[in-house]
Amino acid sequence: MSDASTSAKGDLKLTNVTKSFGEFTAVDNLSLVIPEGSFFALLGPSGCGKTTTLRMIAGLETPTTGTIFVGDTEITDMRPYKRPVNTVFQNYALFPHLSIFENVAFGLRRRGVKDKDVTEQVEKVLNLVELPHLAQRKPTQLSGGQQQRIAVARAIVNRPALLLLDEPLGALDLKLRRQMQIELKWIQTEVGLTFVHVTHDQEEAMTMADTIAVMNEGRIEQMGSPADLYDNPKTAFVANFLGQSNLIQGKIVDSDGDSHVVDLYGQKVSVLKRRTVAKDSSVLFGIRPEKLRIQPDSHDKPGNVLIGGKISDVSYIGVSTQYQVEMPWGQEIMVFEQNDDGIPPLDKGDEVRLSWEPIFSFALNGHEDAQAGVDVEPEAE
């Protein structure tokens, strides 16, 4: 066969890809390598350009500039049906007039696979998604979760070099979503294909993907393993979009071995140099809420400390207690405390001090907006 639908293999490589719709730049000079066999997630809020990126890889949009390669084969301008790429669509896009069997067989038949082999391969993949008994049904007779699995089966039966998943779990309820996350991850290891997964749900991305690229306004903010992104955010957007962060405006006033000394509204704390991303002395000092310890102000404890806080809100939620602490400079700091020490929670209005292990804190460029990525609009369905 002359087209790339069966032959091309290898890493997916996007180089300087830009997509503009009139004045609006949806994807801005994006370069990205997705290694063969990985489970890769494009994570970002609504309108960040992740879906446009996916559609360019699938061939449903053409980049304004830039190139896309699978291995050594350029697919930038290739028609969708010539690409070694299959997509699991949002809302699945199962063909309503065809049976489940014919839905799954669709791609094989278009590529001229023999009837006998079609039957065999379709049955195999229906067994993989554990729905062989539904082969003769019509899509509308299936539940949401079943439709989702058929959509996956319809794509992977073709053994594409690349499987694209466009918010594949968005239409499912929470419990089913958790179950499907595990199942998708299992299918990926089972078939060994490259999965590119687009989602706005950070928990979903972290559960499934080996590598996550966080996208914002058409660019990749940061890329890395889930743990790396969570522990070492490089921008305020990533710090806020993945989990929650307390970001406090500060100034580097001194250096001490492998640490910087940072002044936060008159109180001095330290942060590791290797966890600091700063252009000059102005920094956003960051610490995750669950890394903070909270004690009555009289208490004395070594390490990094901020004093003068006052509890403005307490929510007891079983495994943990969440506190809002108002600091002397007016900022609200969030603290999650595990309820594992038998000490009753503190009360609203209590004067407290906050402390943490110095290695847990990080520092970002102080000229960034500390609110970036907070309250970003959830996906518009």
Place this chain on the structure above:
Amino acid sequence: MKSLSRWFGRNLIRIYMVLGFTYLFIPILYTIIFSFNDYIKSNLVWRGFTWHNWQTPCGVPNICSDLGNSLKIGLLATFVATILGTMIAFALGRYAFKGRPFVNTLIFLPMASPELVLGASLLTIFINLGFNLGFWTIVIAHVMFCISFVVVTVKARIASLDPRLEQAAMDLYANERETFRRITFPLVAPGIAGAALLAFSLSFDDFIITNFNSGTVETFPLFVYHNAERGLPAQANVIGSSMFLIALIIVLAGQIVSRKRKIA
């Protein structure tokens, strides 16, 4: 008393529907009943029951050949109008092109023009061009006024189609032609069938435009009109009733088949 008024309140719509359908079917029922009338010359007064009219539906000069004309014209006009209209609907629903406002206007105007004007203006041009009025001028006229209705019906169906289905087909190695053949067309087909049914019923029942452009050829509605003054034979009622019943049976049978297929 209170429960009775509540029953009325709850079933108001249903009662209204029964009344509405009764109104719709009174003349049909009348037509059917009088198809069994043992009439002499004019079918105005009930004179007694007979099977005779149903046994001799063609027993009046011209009536069956006129019905044949109506059916032939209806099928031909439906066939042409459905193809032309569907093509326009796909162009409007699936492509960006220059001149869209002109096309939209040209589709809209025939529907907004009184039939009388359509018929009269066509007659003018047929006379000017020296066309022989008859079968083909009727077909031409019927295709003309059916196209717009086909376009509107099919376009609505295309607009309700999820574009992701076609994208999914392309993603699954179907090129443009295969995508159209295997996905787009089968999904739009019910809309096309509906449009064809509409076109046929408009053509079959048309009187005004046909009357202008028929010359000496007569269709069934023209037969009824021409004979109304002299007294309509009950055979006209037989034909009208049976067309109604046949249409009903065909559509209901189609309904049952499609429901069965859905369940299976």
Place this chain on the structure above:
Amino acid sequence: MTLTVAPVKKPRSRKIGMPYLLLLPGMLWLITFFLIPILTLVKTSVNMDLKNYDPTSAATGSFWGNFWEAFRTHEAPFARSFIYALAATLIALCIAYPLAYGIAFKAGRWKNVLLVLVVAPFFTSFILRTIAWKQILGQQGPVFHLLLNLHLVTYQSHITASAGAVIAGLSYNFLPFMTLPLYSSLERIDPRTLEASGDLYANAFTTFRKVTLPLSLPGVVAGTLLTFIPAAGDYVNAEILGNPSTTMIGNVINAQFLRTSNYTLAAALSFVFMVMIIGIVLFYISRAGTEELV
């Protein structure tokens, strides 16, 4: 990162001619058998001078002069056409709306069967149905007999051959044109929005006025137009169910074309009538705020 300049993209060959190819035959048909005839009609309407009408004279009429003359001499049939059509449209709306509403929301699995029943009368022939009404309401028909026995009418009175009968006939004959668009716009309404309205303390009437009716407005617009336009141009109902004083413009045009053969007057009347109808339609659409009717 390497600094290669991305190649300038060529627009993909997307078969630019395709839409025109699809449009061509149908558009050609409409241009030849609709647009050109209408233009010819305009030309015919000034063939002779209507003000000083003389079939043997070669004098042509002026454009506006002839139209004005045609309108001025037939004000009454014009007025009757629009009044009858308006009345028939309103009656049909009142009958069809509950019918369409019932089919859309209360019919359950009978929905499609009832829809078929709405269209089915088409197949008995429009003329046959009108004649049936004439006989049902006529002096030898059952309704008249019933009223006679109740002493509500005398042998001298009549129900047919009246403006009321014409209007009733018009509203009956175009009822399916009203019901189908109403149904298709009502059917698209999610019944949950109606429940939500009930949940938000709206009673049945308020729900209808504030939710159902606005959401079904496109159907109301389409249905009233599809009823009004043919009703205004109809002459069969006036001929069968009316009397000489219920003559509509359709009767006049028809007679001029097919009996009197004053083509100039017939064409001028047709054109004036068409312009009026399209004017009313466009005005109505712009007021109702539904841009895309097609």
